[in-house]
Amino acid sequence: MKNLKLILLLFAAMPFPVAAQSAWSLKTCIDYGLKNNRTNLIYANEKKAADARAKEALAAYLPSVGVNGTVDDNLKVQQTLIPAGVLGPEDVRVAFTKKFNTNLIARIDQTIYDQSLLTSLKANKYNKQQAELNQLQNEEMIIYNVSTAFAQIFVYREQLNMLRSNLETYRKQMEITALQVKKGTVLRKDLDKVTVDYNNGQSQIRVAESNLSLSENQLKYEIGYPVDKVLTVDSTAAADVFKADPISGNGSFLAENRADYRISQVNTKLLEIEESRIKAGVLPKLSAYAQYGMIGYGDQLKPSFSTMAPYSAIGLKLTIPLFDFFKRNAQREQAMYKRLNAEENLKIDEDRYRLEYENSATKVMKEQSNVDNNRRNIELARSVFRTTDLQYTKGTTDLTDWLNAQNSLKEAQKNYLNALLTHFQARMDLEKASGTLKTFYTGLPTANEN
Template structure:
């Protein structure tokens, strides 16, 4: 089914304060929102942050270099207890000797390279998965923004359509009031008829003023969604066409971003389990150290001597027993995996329900809206005919008011169906993951 409205939006010029501004369609509003919306910008910054974290994880694959310096001024050089016999003393006695000089300056540089550490490999894979998760989160944010923009736009469509109805009704009431006033002036009508028309006219004007305020609020909301400053004018091109759903079902649930997010989380959960198991495996690091120490002494026999030292080695780290901490972590990971499986089933059934409900709702309103549109046209013809008969004195004002009420009811029913069919299309797009174009 196709609904086409190309309504004249004169009110948009009024709300723009007479300033010319570009008139945006729904697609243009969506493009602006997906580019300028604050939530989208924040999500994109999260992506950049995730990329920076990946660089941090990659750094574990590269060698690390540390440099340390140590300066000591011994007020009293610490001594060591040694056998006195080593220096010609009696057996079984000990003496204390102090080795070294009071001034010590030591500089050490060490290079360490991980030779075997499976946790680093799994951490890198997890970081790449996190990048995909963050990217999907950005897509989810864009979908939410697209939903909000489209919902606000459809609300704007119904408000504008309602204002168009009220504008037309107000013109009819103006003409009717002039006729009743003329009849009253010529003593062919009653003042009460004139007053009753004025009451209806005032009521319609009040409703129109309220709708204008609603219109402005929706425009301001669209400004917020699209990142447009509230001080800038924004004109909306209200035009709805091609409102229709494809026949049949059978859409791919994996188009839903929340499904893809859960699947990526399960992949990440699997990597975390492998990383936990890798904790049972020893790690090997290679390292090389260069040390340069200076010893000094002041006074009459002052000296300053340099003592270099260089060595390399392999370091094995193996956590043989951790108090069953890894076992507990793996159990928690299994529970998280089971929970993700349940959530996937829940989301799958929810998607099927949302799609079916939206399709059924659309089907019902699709059958109703054409009939309701014809009812509006018929009620409008009847209302105009009754007005003409009232001018000719054939019918009473009561008949005119009844015809007007019938027209208002027909218009209200049509607007209700219009809202429902637009919202059904929006809910269907949400259920099938087609709110935005997927790459």
């Protein structure tokens, strides 16, 4: 028994490999978001609602069946007067009903011709398209938001790496300056200057860590991932993912690529159908019906049921609207002007979307140039700092020059990070403006490809 316990203890103490969570690439995050973002359910329900509306419109042209029943208690039976000379020399009052009468009827109605209903059926196709485009637009918004949050994580990580490197430089300089103060070769104020910058660096790291945590939570929210769970993000290849392609914007833009433009087109078609439906309201409507019923009378309630007699009828019903011209004409004019405005807004939107595309393409190229310039500035600032650091070590320059060189490097790093984030944002704005967010997503490398 003791040997068994010893074996179990040794077994429990043995190191076993723990499956670590694999890092999520941008494509993995978007995949998860497209499946788990809560807005997906909303737009999926809207699509189902559009299907239900189509069935409702079709049902108006299908047979309708109804059953009605009534039981009347005539508290005071109405009498009819038969003039004198018909049944006798004096007027005769006669009741053509009894105290209780019951009526049960089943009726089926079928529309044979109603142009307004036929026109309304054409809207089913566009209602479905509208729901599908709304769903597509939501997916594009998820791609845009997830990509933006992912880019922020990359930039904050880059910032943390730079801040920590700078902090290590200040720490080493503090040690050197402290020794110099002990030897009496420099004043205490020089050590204080380095210490102040070191403390500032620590504060900046804490802020950057907080920003990184917030951006990670934002990414979890955008993809529908539990905020209280750890999400390991692989952002090492983000710079290549968001790298700008050479885009000139000369004629390659198509407004039809944008989901919002196609939604406006569908809305215009729906307004055309609504205008046609109102016009068709002046045409005659023809329907057929068939009914079967039973009716009974009695001085007491029970005989009114036991003496029920059947009856039936079939027929046609023709409805011709005659005196609602002014109302219907006003409705038609309202629908016409709505359609005309929608067509004009479509042209305005096309020009506006083209402007957004051209501006976004220009901004992407400009921001790419800014990123490259600021990256070169960092290398130049590093080179100047290394030279100044060597000179300070040899005693050929003072601490002020060393601090100025380090501050110049920090400024170059700050400008680079700002340019990098702005460039990432501009790239996503360009994808949105050109209507290629889905193409951007499908072209992303997977985690293995990274």
